[in-house]
Amino acid sequence: MADFRRMAAKMDQHMQQLDAQGVTEPHQVINRMMGYTPE
Numbered sequence: 001m002a003d004f005r006r007m008a009a010k011m012d013q014h015m016q017q018l019d020a021q022g023v024t025e026p027h028q029v030i031n032r033m034m035g036y037t038p039e
Contacts, residue, residue: 011036 018032 014033014036015029018029023029023032
């Protein structure tokens with residue numbers, strides 16, 4: 001369970017970074033998240 005929480009936290013951080021970069025359109029977010037794998 002801890003692994004899932006850690007992964008969710010990293011994905012949330014990545015989403016916040018995208019928002020800070022001005023990436024807000026759903027299709028842009030999906031394109032940027034494709035291939036993103038939190039470690």
